[in-house]
């Protein structure tokens with residue numbers, strides 16, 4: 061399994077650039093598999109590319125109902141509504157494991173490219189919305205200790 065970078069690692073603070081060419085995202089299949097393996101092994105719901113030291117503007121997230129993973133390339137939150145404060149964990153805060161309370165939008169509209177390079181717009185609520193905001197922060201070099209309150 062790929063090692064997940066832990067807080068303090070400089071790579072986690074860098075903004076991951078957008079992918080300009082979306083015509084052959086299947087070249088990232090192996091990378092997607094690595095991220096899924098990390099989630100499975102560490103019991104996480106999602107993981108961003110830069111958390112394992114790569115620089116692809118993408119994260120994977122598990123659908124908690126179907127158990128299937130999906131990759132979200134160039135994710136962009138185009139709308140957010142409502143507010144809620146909730147407790148979050150992070151694969152990059154496991155040594156030692158800590159959790160943070162973070163204020164997030166309750167529901168979001170996300171634009172992203174799927175593995176075929178097709179643009180998708182999808183609405184997410186509650187836990188999935190929270191998770192996506194957390195992963196988008198990672199891709200912008202932001203970890204939740206910068207914006208939340210330690211439990």
Ligand SMILES: [Zn+2]
Nearest residue numbers: 149150151152
């Ligand atoms: Zn995280």
